[in-house]
Amino acid sequence: MNPDWTSALDRARAHAPYLARGLEILPDLAALLAEGNSEGALDWARHAGEGAPDVGAALRREKRALALALAIGDLAGAFPLARVTGELSAFADRALDAAIADALRRRVPDCEPGGFIALALGKHGAGELNYSSDIDPILLYDPARLPRRERDDPGEAAQRTARTLVETMTRVTDEGYVLRVDLRLRPASEVSPLAISVDGALTHYESSALTWERAAFIRARACAGDVAAGERFLAAIRPFVWRKSLDFGAISEIGRLTQQIRASTGSAVALGPGFNVKKGRGGIREVEFHAQVHQLIHGGRNPALRLRGTRATLDALAAEGLIPAEDAHVLGQAYDRLRTVEHRLQMVRDQQTHALPVQAEALDNVARLDGLADGAALLAELSAITEEIATRYDALIRANAPAVPGSPVAMPAQGDLRDDLERLGFADPDAVATRIEGWSSGRMRALRSDAARTAFETIRPDLLAALAAAPEPERALGRFEQLLNHLPSAINLFHLLEARPGLLAQLARILSIAPPLADALARRADLLDPLIDASAFELPGPVAVLVDMLSRAEAGDDYEKVLDRIRRKVGEWRFALGVQLIEGRNDPIAIGEALARIAEAALEVLTCESLSQFMHKHGVVAGGELVVLGLGRMGGGVLTHASDLDLIYLFTGDFQRESDGPRPLGATLYFNRLSQRVTAALSVPTAEGTLYEVDTRLRPSGDQGPPAASIESFVRYQHEQAWTWEHMALCRARVLHGSPEARAELERIIGEVLRMPRDAHKLRAEVLEMRARMAQHKQPKGALDVKLLRGGLVDLEFLVHHAQLRHGEGLVPHLGHAITALVAAGLLPPTLEQANAVLSRFLVAARLLAPDCAVPSQAARMALVRACGYGDWPELESALLAAREAVGTAWRETFAETLEIT
Numbered sequence: 075m076n077p078d079w080t081s082a083l084d085r086a087r088a089h090a091p092y093l094a095r096g097l098e099i100l101p102d103l104a105a106l107l108a109e110g111n112s113e114g115a116l117d118w119a120r121h122a123g124e125g126a127p128d129v130g131a132a133l134r135r136e137k138r139a140l141a142l143a144l145a146i147g148d149l150a151g152a153f154p155l156a157r158v159t160g161e162l163s164a165f166a167d168r169a170l171d172a173a174i175a176d177a178l179r180r181r182v183p184d185c186e187p188g189g190f191i192a193l194a195l196g197k198h199g200a201g202e203l204n205y206s207s208d209i210d211p212i213l214l215y216d217p218a219r220l221p222r223r224e225r226d227d228p229g230e231a232a233q234r235t236a237r238t239l240v241e242t243m244t245r246v247t248d249e250g251y252v253l254r255v256d257l258r259l260r261p262a263s264e265v266s267p268l269a270i271s272v273d274g275a276l277t278h279y280e281s282s283a284l285t286w287e288r289a290a291f292i293r294a295r296a297c298a299g300d301v302a303a304g305e306r307f308l309a310a311i312r313p314f315v316w317r318k319s320l321d322f323g324a325i326s327e328i329g330r331l332t333q334q335i336r337a338s339t340g341s342a343v344a345l346g347p348g349f350n351v352k353k354g355r356g357g358i359r360e361v362e363f364h365a366q367v368h369q370l371i372h373g374g375r376n377p378a379l380r381l382r383g384t385r386a387t388l389d390a391l392a393a394e395g396l397i398p399a400e401d402a403h404v405l406g407q408a409y410d411r412l413r414t415v416e417h418r419l420q421m422v423r424d425q426q427t428h429a430l431p432v433q434a435e436a437l438d439n440v441a442r443l444d445g446l447a448d449g450a451a452l453l454a455e456l457s458a459i460t461e462e463i464a465t466r467y468d469a470l471i472r473a474n475a476p477a478v479p480g481s482p483v484a485m486p487a488q489g490d491l492r493d494d495l496e497r498l499g500f501a502d503p504d505a506v507a508t509r510i511e512g513w514s515s516g517r518m519r520a521l522r523s524d525a526a527r528t529a530f531e532t533i534r535p536d537l538l539a540a541l542a543a544a545p546e547p548e549r550a551l552g553r554f555e556q557l558l559n560h561l562p563s564a565i566n567l568f569h570l571l572e573a574r575p576g577l578l579a580q581l582a583r584i585l586s587i588a589p590p591l592a593d594a595l596a597r598r599a600d601l602l603d604p605l606i607d608a609s610a611f612e613l614p615g616p617v618a619v620l621v622d623m624l625s626r627a628e629a630g631d632d633y634e635k636v637l638d639r640i641r642r643k644v645g646e647w648r649f650a651l652g653v654q655l656i657e658g659r660n661d662p663i664a665i666g667e668a669l670a671r672i673a674e675a676a677l678e679v680l681t682c683e684s685l686s687q688f689m690h691k692h693g694v695v696a697g698g699e700l701v702v703l704g705l706g707r708m709g710g711g712v713l714t715h716a717s718d719l720d721l722i723y724l725f726t727g728d729f730q731r732e733s734d735g736p737r738p739l740g741a742t743l744y745f746n747r748l749s750q751r752v753t754a755a756l757s758v759p760t761a762e763g764t765l766y767e768v769d770t771r772l773r774p775s776g777d778q779g780p781p782a783a784s785i786e787s788f789v790r791y792q793h794e795q796a797w798t799w800e801h802m803a804l805c806r807a808r809v810l811h812g813s814p815e816a817r818a819e820l821e822r823i824i825g826e827v828l829r830m831p832r833d834a835h836k837l838r839a840e841v842l843e844m845r846a847r848m849a850q851h852k853q854p855k856g857a858l859d860v861k862l863l864r865g866g867l868v869d870l871e872f873l874v875h876h877a878q879l880r881h882g883e884g885l886v887p888h889l890g891h892a893i894t895a896l897v898a899a900g901l902l903p904p905t906l907e908q909a910n911a912v913l914s915r916f917l918v919a920a921r922l923l924a925p926d927c928a929v930p931s932q933a934a935r936m937a938l939v940r941a942c943g944y945g946d947w948p949e950l951e952s953a954l955l956a957a958r959e960a961v962g963t964a965w966r967e968t969f970a971e972t973l974e975i976t
């Protein structure tokens with residue numbers, strides 16, 4: 075649609091006195107607009123203040139010209155809404171910056187402005203200012219850097235600067251004003267000074283800020299003054315705004331705020347003359363809240379949602395699957411239209427209004443300025459728009475918030491609790507009641523606050539019902555108590571369970587039958603958070619996708635924060651895969667492969683991060699690089715939840731070279747220290763816990779020598795000194811990190827080693843000797859140790875590796891794929907394919923459900939049955955025995971030795 079400049083000018087002159095006056099006093103600008111020269115008009119407006127007697131006059135002239143150029147361009151259809159609001163926001167930035175510099179130089183004329191910060195919040199922060207909006211900055215100062223006279227107190231100098239800049243921005247002259255300034259969003263505005271020290275603001279946001287302040291800072295940015303210092307401040311309070319845990323309590327707060335806003339509009343709640351397009355039901359604020367509620371809940375865990383613009387946020391929410399794409403489109407279109415109507419209201423007389431005129435004639439005037447026939451047409455359009463918004467917003471609040479947000483919940487009488495427990499079937503209701511009552515007596519740190527006890531009592535009936543229905547109620551109750559004991563505050567957990575009651579049953583099952591997952595929850599209750607999303611029950615994608623997700627650094631992240639972030643994300647993925655296992659959502663072997671992909675991605679990211687840190691001090695060794703080799707289950711690409719990582723560190727290049735950094739190291743020392751750093755990145759506990767145990771004992775020098783070896787020494791060792799068992803281990807080797815060239819070379823070397831000619835009798839004798847020694851020193855842990863029991867996975871692996879080394883066939887690290895290749899070559903019996911599938915599937919599941927290898931409770935047995943795809947426990951036991959017997963048969967046929975399988 076082509077811009078209609080003539081109509082825009084006619085409507086402005088007929089229906090908007092403020093614009094008509096601007097066209098009259100700025101004829102040169104009016105002429106550019108009449109020509110349809112939109113960019114020329116904007117450029118003229120930006121320079122309208124040149125030659126003014128002072129900063130205030132210059133800004134007022136620029137503001138008036140810019141508002142006129144944007145308004146006419148808007149009415150003509152030349153400027154989309156985002157361009158209009160973006161230009162107005164950019165002007166606000168320029169104006170604040172100029173006013174700050176002017177205020178500082180009035181007191182210290184030759185100073186370089188610094189140490190004084192303006193943070194933009196609200197629509198200004200989002201780059202969405204409207205025509206007559208005020209701005210809501212927060213003014214901060216750094217006492218050590220603020221320019222001031224020698225005798226000035228920093229605090230008083232900052233207040234003087236704040237008062238001066240506010241006066242510059244808001245003073246009305248015959249040329250108008252610059253911008254209205256509202257400082258009431260600053261911390262404790264009723265008692266605090268206009269400008270607050272950076273340290274004082276940090277203390278407030280870290281200790282006593284409210285939910286609405288978190289919402290305000292979603293759109294905050296450093297916009298003027300010492301912008302770099304402002305960005306550092308925002309990075310420092312990021313944990314306050316973007317919490318690590320899902321925060322469904324935010325919905326309660328937003329819900330209460332919505333009710334207050336709707337109530338404050340009085341009779342204007344119903345759409346009609348006087349309706350407030352910003353605060354009324356289905357208005358602008360509800361679209362913004364719709365986006366911000368999801369950001370508050372999910373933004374701490376998902377940086378992709380940390381956007382300032384409302385439209386951009388809605389699109390991101392849809393892309394992440396948190397709201398339907400249709401909702402994002404409808405709300406976005408409605409938002410743009412309401413913002414346009416808001417602009418029309420403000421264009422008329424440059425008034426900060428959001429309400430439709432009450433008088434019919436005035437309402438018709440606004441409609442005609444917009445290009446509609448009359449006020450009735452405008453009301454009809456707005457009625458449909460606001461209903462679309464209100465319906466979706468009401469559903470959001472109802473679906474996620476308590477029925478009566480914030481209403482007190484009376485503590486039940488003791489008799490009521492005992493009755494409930496008896497009715498639910500607890501064996502000793504009196505003892506359980508006494509235990510639960512003790513939680514709220516002050517003994518439990520997580521339940522010491524009134525808010526926490528209130529939140530707990532809200533979910534208590536459903537929680538007790540879920541625990542009673544769990545496979546092992548008493549065990550589930552005990553582990554829930556352990557979970558609470560480890561939490562400094564349980565409010566977020568209670569809000570999550572209230573908002574998503576379906577999680578209660580899953581939580582109870584986890585606590586009953588999966589000790590490793592229960593222990594993980596006791597350390598991190600927020601591991602439940604991802605389970606609200608259906609994608610938690612999907613398998614993770616390829617390694618490259620996982621690497622990309624783990625590599626998404628946040629501004630201001632240092633090395634320790636990177637380690638913490640990766641531990642958190644990996645912990646969430648591993649926990650979700652554990653839940654998939656106990657719920658029987660995916661094949662255990664597929665879950666084991668997913669665990670290996672996660673570990674490989676974490677290793678890749680942490681190796682690169684370690685190298686980046688290392689290079690700052692020591693530079694690089696020209697022509698050399700670190701290569702990481704995985705063995706065992708990691709090399710084979712199927713991990714369990716209990717697996718450690720068997721790694722070998724190698725390096726390429728000339729070992730006599732030296733690195734080129736500030737603190738150079740010889741190549742051998744360089745790569746050994748680097749490999750130690752990688753191991754530490756993978757294994758050292760941080761505030762977020764541990765990641766993986768790393769085992770490097772399979773390296774050529776064993777556990778006594780240096781951690782890294784050159785490729786040349788590795789090749790020499792494998793050809794001249796390595797034992798047969800080391801070559802057996804090498805059958806599971808897989809390159810996990812290195813350039814394509816280094817990977818290809820190492821894979822070639824490993825292939826040569828594994829295909830070396832061997833004496834069949836010697837190979838057989840050494841394989842049997844090694845297995846006998848292993849059986850002597852590593853006894854099965856219990857009746858379900860399918861790894862070490864004779865006829866188990868270790869025996870199966872020995873069979874496979876013997877065949878691989880004897881024939882040079884099936885040399886792939888994945889055990890299942892190797893068996894398939896060897897069976898196809900006629901080198902192993904087909905029965906071993908099924909045996910491997912049965913034993914491997916059980917091993918992955920049992921590491922969670924029977925970690926001590928003893929026969930678990932009835933409930934855990936049934937979970938194992940379900941995970942492994944059988945009908946009942948006897949059927950699973952029969953399958954395990956048949957698998958071990960198949961391995962025993964193959965062992966006897968291969969080695970003429972009978973295994974005792976019981």
